[in-house]
Amino acid sequence: MPPEFRLYNTMTRSVEPFAPADGETVRIYSCGPTVYNPAHLGNFRTFLFVDLLRRAIALRGWNVRQVMNLTDVDDKIIKRAHEQRKTIRQVTEPVTEVFHRDREYLRIQRAEAYPKATDYIPQMIALVQTLMDRGVAYLADDKSVYFAIDRFPKYGKLSRLDTREIKTGARVAQDDYSKENAQDFALWKAATPNDEVTGAAWDSPWGRGRPGWHLECSAMAIDLQGETLDIHCGGIDLIFPHHEDEIAQSEAATGQTFARFWCHGAFLLTEGAKMAKRLGNVTTVKGMREAKISAAAVRHFVFNTHYRKELNLSEEALEASMNAVRRVGDFAERLATAPGGTPELATAADAAMAEVEAALFDDLNAPNALGALFTFIHKANAELDRKGSDAAALERAREVLSRINGVLDIVPDRTVDDPELVEWVEDRLAARRAARERRDFAEADRIRQELVDRGVAIEDGPGGTKWKKVR
Ligand code: AMP
Numbered sequence: 001m002p003p004e005f006r007l008y009n010t011m012t013r014s015v016e017p018f019a020p021a022d023g024e025t026v027r028i029y030s031c032g033p034t035v036y037n038p039a040h041l042g043n044f045r046t047f048l049f050v051d052l053l054r055r056a057i058a059l060r061g062w063n064v065r066q067v068m069n070l071t072d073v074d075d076k077i078i079k080r081a082h083e084q085r086k087t088i089r090q091v092t093e094p095v096t097e098v099f100h101r102d103r104e105y106l107r108i109q110r111a112e113a114y115p116k117a118t119d120y121i122p123q124m125i126a127l128v129q130t131l132m133d134r135g136v137a138y139l140a141d142d143k144s145v146y147f148a149i150d151r152f153p154k155y156g157k158l159s160r161l162d163t164r165e166i167k168t169g170a171r172v173a174q175d176d177y178s179k180e181n182a183q184d185f186a187l188w189k190a191a192t193p194n195d196e197v198t199g200a201a202w203d204s205p206w207g208r209g210r211p212g213w214h215l216e217c218s219a220m221a222i223d224l225q226g227e228t229l230d231i232h233c234g235g236i237d238l239i240f241p242h243h244e245d246e247i248a249q250s251e252a253a254t255g256q257t258f259a260r261f262w263c264h265g266a267f268l269l270t271e272g273a274k275m276a277k278r279l280g281n282v283t284t285v286k287g288m289r290e291a292k293i294s295a296a297a298v299r300h301f302v303f304n305t306h307y308r309k310e311l312n313l314s315e316e317a318l319e320a321s322m323n324a325v326r327r328v329g330d331f332a333e334r335l336a337t338a339p340g341g342t343p344e345l346a347t348a349a350d351a352a353m354a355e356v357e358a359a360l361f362d363d364l365n366a367p368n369a370l371g372a373l374f375t376f377i378h379k380a381n382a383e384l385d386r387k388g389s390d391a392a393a394l395e396r397a398r399e400v401l402s403r404i405n406g407v408l409d410i411v412p413d414r415t416v417d418d419p420e421l422v423e424w425v426e427d428r429l430a431a432r433r434a435a436r437e438r439r440d441f442a443e444a445d446r447i448r449q450e451l452v453d454r455g456v457a458i459e460d461g462p463g464g465t466k467w468k469k470v471r
């Protein structure tokens with residue numbers, strides 16, 4: 001029996017045992033990016049938390065079906081499109097491409113579906129109609145449709161809004177607003193001239209208009225995952241109003257619990273990091289790539305702090321992560337090429353696997369999982385020094401590293417992470433081979449030194465020359 005899987009549920013403010021409702025497949029809905037600007041590293045901290053969640057669930061042996069929406073119509077996008085004299089589509093399409101490129105760079109697994117809000121307008125209209133029929137929504141004199149929060153007695157249960165703060169009758173039309181303004185919110189907004197020119201207006205029973213941001217997620221989640229999700233997740237800033245409003249719309253329409261678990265990731269604080277000197281602009285994935293910070297290092301940096309704790313972006317921490325993953329990479333290489341192990345190597349591997357599972361299944365405690373991994377690396381390196389010949393033990397160690405890495409994904413990939421270096425090293429190794437062939441050993445030694453100066457160690461063996469980056 002695997003250890004119990006536990007998750008913090010924002011709804012109850014406590015860590016609870018979790019299992020999928022059907023015992024097999026975990027249905028996740030995670031709020032995705034608003035595609036008007038490339039996502040920053042803060043957004044990606046949240047997406048990495050969801051990646052960790054889905055991989056931990058897979059390690060536990062359940063299937064995952066994750067839906068992540070792409071918000072491609074909202075106030076911010078329309079404003080941007082209007083400023084640039086573009087349609088919302090012209091704004092969102094290139095940004096969506098960048099999102100997927102950045103996501104792949106960070107090794108964030110693909111969700112099973114990435115629905116775009118603009119592809120679900122009929123479902124959204126139907127949801128608004130249901131809410132009208134149930135008497136919890138009304139058409140106001142501004143031709144927009146609002147949700148009447150005082151008709152939904154559970155309003156505020158996720159964000160623990162004090163009912164005295166709820167203003168009945170007052171209305172808010174914008175997508176994002178503060179707790180102090182808990183008011184009737186817009187489900188369907190009457191089209192403005194800007195909406196029309198930017199291609200953000202559709203026909204509806206209430207006239208031309210467009211969906212409110214909160215409505216998008218309710219309609220897509222219900223359409224693609226059914227009335228009750230196993231887990232709904234996003235960044236902590238979405239608890240209010242976004243998730244509170246999603247609950248109101250969904251539950252008032254279906255009468256079912258919208259999500260069994262609500263999981264929220266804490267913020268990445270990037271203050272000061274924009275001016276980072278040594279590592280360049282590290283607040284975007286583009287900046288990270290340019291500064292040659294590998295996905296492995298970013299993942300280590302993010303996972304080294306529990307997802308419910310705030311995390312500060314700093315060069316020191318990033319550099320420490322770059323060093324840490326180098327150690328993991330060296331170890332992976334050593335395991336791959338070692339001739340054999342010792343029985344103690346297998347014992348250490350078993351212990352590491354058990355500790356990593358216990359940590360990850362305990363509300364995704366990735367920092368503890370990393371701790372267990374590094375303890376294993378330390379012990380295993382000592383065992384490999386003893387040059388044993390136990391093939392099964394070696395195999396077990398490889399398998400454990402691969403399973404752990406299947407969740408954390410922090411083994412750096414030399415060829416992907418630094419293609420320039422790889423090209424240069426290969427060119428230098430070819431020149432060295434040529435020098436040795438013509439017996440110019442002085443030149444061959446000079447090239448070896450050139451490699452060493454760039455932190456590359458080489459090892460001549462029967463199968464040719466192997467190299468690795470040592471710093
Ligand atoms: P947005 O594109 O603004 O809709 O945000 C996409 C996701 O990123 C949401 O789940 C937000 O909660 C999350 N998010 C925004 N800023 C940060 C941050 N600084 N740290 C962590 N998550 C964030």
Ligand code: ZN
Nearest residue numbers: 031032217242
């Ligand atoms: Zn959402």
